[in-house]
Amino acid sequence: MNDREKRRISIIGSGNWGSAIARIVGLNCRKLDYMVDEVKMWVFEEVLEDGRKLTDVINTEHENVKYLKGFKLPDNVVAEPDILKSTLNADYLVFVMPHQFLDRACAPLKGNLKPGAVGISLIKGFDLQPNGKVQLISELISQMLNIQVCCLMGANLAHEVASEKFCETTVGVYTDEQARIFKDIFETDTFRVSTVKDTHTVEVCGALKNIVACGAGFVDGLGYGDSTKAAVIRLGLIEMMRFAEHFYPGAKFTTFFESCGIADLVASCYGGRNRKVSEAVARTRKSMRELEKEMLDGQRLQGPATAAEVNVLLKERNLENDFPLFTTVHKICVAEVSPTEMLDCVLSHPDARWLKSKGFSLGVKTNGSAVRSDDA
Numbered sequence: 548m549n550d551r552e553k554r555r556i557s558i559i560g561s562g563n564w565g566s567a568i569a570r571i572v573g574l575n576c577r578k579l580d581y582m583v584d585e586v587k588m589w590v591f592e593e594v595l596e597d598g599r600k601l602t603d604v605i606n607t608e609h610e611n612v613k614y615l616k617g618f619k620l621p622d623n624v625v626a627e628p629d630i631l632k633s634t635l636n637a638d639y640l641v642f643v644m645p646h647q648f649l650d651r652a653c654a655p656l657k658g659n660l661k662p663g664a665v666g667i668s669l670i671k672g673f674d675l676q677p678n679g680k681v682q683l684i685s686e687l688i689s690q691m692l693n694i695q696v697c698c699l700m701g702a703n704l705a706h707e708v709a710s711e712k713f714c715e716t717t718v719g720v721y722t723d724e725q726a727r728i729f730k731d732i733f734e735t736d737t738f739r740v741s742t743v744k745d746t747h748t749v750e751v752c753g754a755l756k757n758i759v760a761c762g763a764g765f766v767d768g769l770g771y772g773d774s775t776k777a778a779v780i781r782l783g784l785i786e787m788m789r790f791a792e793h794f795y796p797g798a799k800f801t802t803f804f805e806s807c808g809i810a811d812l813v814a815s816c817y818g819g820r821n822r823k824v825s826e827a828v829a830r831t832r833k834s835m836r837e838l839e840k841e842m843l844d845g846q847r848l849q850g851p852a853t854a855a856e857v858n859v860l861l862k863e864r865n866l867e868n869d870f871p872l873f874t875t876v877h878k879i880c881v882a883e884v885s886p887t888e889m890l891d892c893v894l895s896h897p898d899a900r901w902l903k904s905k906g907f908s909l910g911v912k913t914n915g916s917a918v919r920s921d922d923a
């Protein structure tokens with residue numbers, strides 16, 4: 548195959564996760580005979596403390612020294628500050644940036660993509676339009692750029708993926724062809740890709756788990772133990788499932804047991820940035836934004852913004868009381884209530900009613916009798 552017949556992929560974003568995934572995509576594109584070796588990566592240009600441009604540093608040292616220090620990028624990954632140049636002739640577009648910036652950053656791409664291009668979003672969060680409409684990030688990209696958009700979400704802490712510690716991930720697709728291509732492009736021996744045709748649920752899981760991770764951080768910061776955090780995780784998972792059922796009818800129960808569901812929730816509630824900064828909020832009572840700036844050196848949290856977006860939706864439908872954990876996390880993030888409210892929320896959470904109404908059993912039933920006294 549000559550280069551003109553081969554397909555091209557571009558990465559739009561170059562933060563902590565963007566850089567970790569660029570390593571994988573770069574290495575895989577070199578091996579795949581139907582892909583062009585070169586992978587352009589759009590970089591939001593910035594000047595480092597020593598006066599050098601980040602794109603120059605990436606293209607000479609092959610390392611994103613600001614957002615993924617200590618990990619070399621393959622030299623076929625080329626940093627490009629012009630978003631139009633970075634996506635020229637791309638057949639596949641990987642969207643990976645904090646969701647707060649997406650709208651503005653991608654505006655120049657409108658009407659300027661290769662016909663038939665397919666996107667894949669690695670972005671966790673929702674989009675809140677000025678008119679109050681809340682939508683999935685893949686829907687925003689799809690409407691803005693008129694392309695089909697898949698998603699990749701999972702228990703994938705960027706530094707662990709970059710360190711080649713084993714991870715699983717879930718790719719939500721619409722077609723068998725997309726499943727095959729994205730598995731080729733993203734899978735490695737230490738990064739296992741599963742594909743499902745339940746794209747919206749995959750994305751909803753990825754967005755919502757960041758709210759729960761903030762809740763986990765608050766109870767950590769209040770000095771509670773792993774068992775309390777496990778309660779937050781359990782209740783959070785139930786709210787995630789109820790949210791998907793309510794707002795995305797047809798969501799498959801099994802998708803919550805893919806990496807994008809329970810696994811990402813657990814990984815984030817133990818190892819993620821949302822948890823870490825939220826813990827500091829509960830300990831110091833400084834604001835979320837202040838601590839984000841102090842602790843993350845330009846990396847951005849998605850949990851507080853997602854909690855605010857979800858709250859708009861819940862308020863509008865008068866559902867705040869049905870999602871007490873999401874609601875409490877939002878109120879703590881905006882300093883409307885104290886982090887101590889997190890524990891009150893856990894203590895008074897009405898979760899079991901919903902599980903029972905679905906016919907799910909919390910205990911193992913043998914010979915028709917329940918092992919849990921409240922499971923009658």
Ligand SMILES: NC(=O)C1=CN([C@@H]2O[C@H](COP(=O)(O)OP(=O)(O)OC[C@H]3O[C@@H](n4cnc5c(N)ncnc54)[C@H](O)[C@@H]3O)[C@@H](O)[C@H]2O)C=CC1
Nearest residue numbers: 561562563564565591643644645648670671704705846847
């Ligand atoms: N970091 C992680 O471990 C993981 C992150 N994700 C998700 O991936 C998405 C991207 O996260 P990261 O790559 O970690 O980003 P990040 O948290 O490292 O954010 C920094 C990035 O934002 C860019 N940026 C700053 N100001 C900007 C502006 N005005 N316009 C456009 N870009 C700007 C910076 O240039 C940098 O590339 C998020 O939705 C996150 O939830 C998903 C899995 C793992």
Ligand SMILES: O=C(CO)COP(=O)(O)O
Nearest residue numbers: 701702703704819820821
């Ligand atoms: O999404 C993540 C892991 O899959 C990373 O979570 P944080 O943004 O909280 O670090």
